[in-house]
Structures are given as structure tokens and as C-alpha cells.
Amino acid sequence: MRGSPAFALAAWLALALLLSFLALPIVAIFVDVPPADLVAALGEPAALDALRLSLIATAIALAIILLVGTPAAYLLATRSFRGRSLATTLVELPLVLPPAVAGIGLLAALGPEGLVGGALGDAGIELVFQTAGVIVALVFVASPFYVRQAQAAFASVDPDVLAASRTLGAGELRTLLAVAIPAARPGLVSGAALAWGRALGEFGATLVFAGSLQGVTQTAPLAIVARFGADFTGALALSGVLVALSAAILLGVRYASGPQALGHARA
């Protein structure tokens, strides 16, 4: 950029504009209403229920995503097999799917009248209007964020390092646990953080598939929307908590895996 002061100035202005545009709503959440009112609004049972449900549901969803997504991403990254690119595309599909469409799709598949919902019902598993349904919606919407990142992280591990583990007497499972996961850790952590952040903010698919029942399926984002017509202060208070949580996740990840970990993970 040396030698072109006009361009440098324009670029700096663009960055400043972007940052203030992104920061303004977040700042507004905290300054629009006196802090004391915010804290008081959080004391309501409905708000606490929503927060607790959000934490529990996202934690379980994240655990499922890690448990299933890690070996799946490892396979996609380290093996070439017929249909691999199709599988990769399928994994990423929920990223571009409108959340409401995801909810409709889940209903059509797993709802009482759905494709496999009848069989689930016979087995005594009900998802619609249940906390389990919330978790299903979160996993569906958030898993691509983790799997995509994990696949990239595993793919950037030196294949010779994995081969070395095999020649040194380790099986596939030990190679994954003792070598591949530690080597890919920064990418896995940042992928997990992105997935968790996405799950924490999930709204559309949950509303359509699981509904908005306080204490059962009403997560924090649903509670915010449910009350913002009648109780703007309460909505703001919950929003503040979500902002703080998301920021904490982001900072935690940065701290845990170094400044380069977010966005572009390299093992």
C-alpha cells in the first residue's frame, strides 16, 4: 500500500466503518437500558429457564457433534473413496439451508407424520415439542460448522505422521486419538467453538421443529423473540447474556489455541 496514500486512507475508512457498524448494536444492547434493570429482568423464571435450557441443549448437541463429527471428518480428510465429494457437499448443505427450511425438513422426516417419525413413535421416541427435538435441530444446523473445519484440520496433518504412528504399532483408533486429534487440535477447537456459537444462536429450525414451550423447547433466542413485543427490557437482558457468552467463547478459543486458530486453522 506504500506510495498510494489515497488508497490507504480509503481502506482504513472502510475498516472503521465496518467495525463501528458491527459493534454498534452490541454496544446498544448494554447501554440502552440501565444495568440494574437488566439484572432484574434476568431474575424472571422464564428467562432463567431459557438460559438453562440453552446451555444444556447446546452442550449435549456439541457433545454429539464432536463424537460423531470427529471420526466422520477424519475419514473424509484422510481416505479417498467413491462418493467422497458428494459426502463433503452433503455435510455442508445445512450451511446454506434457510433455518426454517431445515425445521420443515426435520418435521417432514422425524415428525409424527414424517418419513421415519412413525417408526420413532413406535419406539417411544418423540421429538416434536420435546427438548430432544431442540437438540436434534441444533445438531442439524450446527454440525457442518464443526465437520467442515475438522476436515480441513485433519487434511492439513502430514500424512507421514499418521503413517509413522501405524508403523510404530498403533491401530487406527490410537492413531486418531493419540496423533491426529492432537495435531489437528487448533482447527478442531475453533470448529467446535463456531458450532457452539451457531447452536447458541439457533432460532428458525428449533421454532419450526420443536416449538417454543417455556422450560422445554424455549431456548434463549426463542425467549428473546417471544418477549420482545411485550417486554423489551427483558429481551435486551437475555440478549446481553448471549452476547457475553458468545464473546467468552470467542476469546476463550483465541486464548486456548493462539491467535492464528480462528478462521484458518493449521496443524
Place this chain on the structure above:
Amino acid sequence: MLELELEASRGELEVALSLSAASDRCLALVGPSGAGKTTVLRVAAGLFRPDRGRVTCAGETWLDTAAGIDVPPRSRRCGYVFQDYALFGHLSARDNVAYPLRGLPRAERRERAGALLARFGIAHRASARPRELSGGERQRVAVARALALEPRVLLLDEPLSALDARSRARAGRELAATLREIRVPAILVTHDFEEAAMLADEVAIVDGGRIVQRDEPGRLAGAPASSFVADFTGASVLHGEAEPEPGGLTLVRLEGGGSIRSTDEGEGTVAATVLPWEVSIEPPGWSGEGSALNAVEARVSTVTTIGNRARVGLEAPQPLAAEVTAGSAERLGLAPGVPVVATWKATATRLVPI
């Protein structure tokens, strides 16, 4: 004894070769990059499955594509030293070496790993991560880790090429000592004939996925089967004891008799190397003009004409190769059995400590 035959296509390259390496012998595969050398190691270790192939080690079948046998890498116990060492970046040097020792009590693993690190002179680096180690230290950790497995075969893929010139000489010496100690077949892959000649008992020249010629390194340089082999097999390697001389030159007393001089510095056991095209051939009884010129009495063992040049294998206390024009080979009447004097300059003699 390791025996291996394979047919595989890798991209453009068709690899088709068979080889064997006896216990406590080191076979070097030498050739340009992309010749299929590493494929051989990967097939031996079970990391790559060829279209057709058979691998047996000490009577045990590891791979037989016809019979559907393919023992997984973890059960073959191949000590594999990868080209860039492939150390585990999140583990300390000690834990890298202890990795194959799973199943032993923790204290014993630490002790054995520590003993191996000490054997390679890097016990003080035991807690360092690979990225904190120098190239030479990483190489030693990789070899120690492969030996910790108590391997039945040792596979070395360009073990010295990642090192700078100085650590390379030292690592080469250590590797030679290690290869003498272990009692298992070893296969060394390198693109450097001199390295192969120093470390291996036998050299197979690989080009385009095939073994072009296989022999002891000294004989290979003397009687190359093709111009490719002639170009690839560079220096003759002569072993001896070096001591500095008053005149500033280094005198090397050769094993088996005779002595030569070099402008390189050196002391103790060394390998002296000279390129065939630096060596000229004179009639018997010829004596050079002073210490700057080496003269070794020899007998012609082979004459191989390649176009307008002739590679002359010489039988001296240690085998030697010379390259002269086809014309002068004829003029000198070079033929097997003819006594000659091989001569080359002290400045053309490189010394490598062993």
C-alpha cells in the same frame, strides 16, 4: 532376510521390481526422485498396497496379493525413518521414542526411551518438542524411535537429505555405526550415490520404477551397465586412516595397503572419495611429480565403453573406478588383467570422517 516383489502404477510411473536384503546387510536404493524408491519402502511397511506383490520377512508372509494376505503396518514392526522424520509435534522427544513401547509399564517405557536418547547423545533434549530441536537432533530422535520398536526391518527414506552439510557428516557416521550394530535387514533410499556407498553394503540403481543394476558400490562404479548408471554412480570410496603432514596435506594410509594424499583436513578413520573422471590411467611403473599427485597400482578388472568414453573398473586393494576417453582406452590397451597406475590430484580427493 527381507524379500519383496511388486508391480504398481503410481501416476505416470510403472514400478516393477523385486529385491532382497539379508539380515545385518544394508541395501541402498539409489536413483533420481520419482524413480519409485519410496514406493518400495511403503510397500515393505504396508503403507501402500501394490497391484501385485509379495513381501516376506524371515519366512513370514506380510503381503501376497495373489493369496489375499496383507498384514497391517502395525503388525509388521518395520522401523521406518521418514524423509522429514514425521515426528509427533505435540510429544516430547522422549515420548516420541516411547510411542512404540505401549504395553510396557510407564516407568519402563521412560527408562527405555531415555536409554535410546542417551545412546544417540541427546538425553539432555528429552523434554524438548520436535520444533525446538535442531535438524540433526530430530534425525536422531526419528532413528531412536524406529529402533525402540525393536524392528525386524529398518527402512530409511533419505535420512540425511534434510540436514545441512555439517550435521550431515556427523549423522552419516552415526547412522553407519547404527547399521553395523543392528542385526536386521535395512533398506536405504537416497538420491546420493556417495551416501549409499558409505552406508550400504550393496547398491541397487533404480530408474523409472525398475532396478537397473545391483552390486557392491565399488564394483558398480567400475562397471556400470549403462550411461545412466555411469552418470549416477559417482565417486569411488576408499577407507583408510588419515594424519596431517608437515606440508599441509593429509596423508591417508589405505586399508589393504598403499597411501594417498588429500588437500582436505582430516584425522583418524576416514572415507576418501574421488570421482571417476578425475582419475587418469598411466602405464605401470609410472611415477608422478611429487606429493600433489596420487598414484595407486592397480589391475584393470573391467572396461565398459559408453559412447565416446570408457569406464574402467580397477582392482586395487580397494576397488576404484576411472573414466577415460574411448580413444585413450584403446591406445593404452586397457583390458581385464592389464596392470596400470591410477593417478589423480590431491585436490580431487575429498575426505569424509567416519
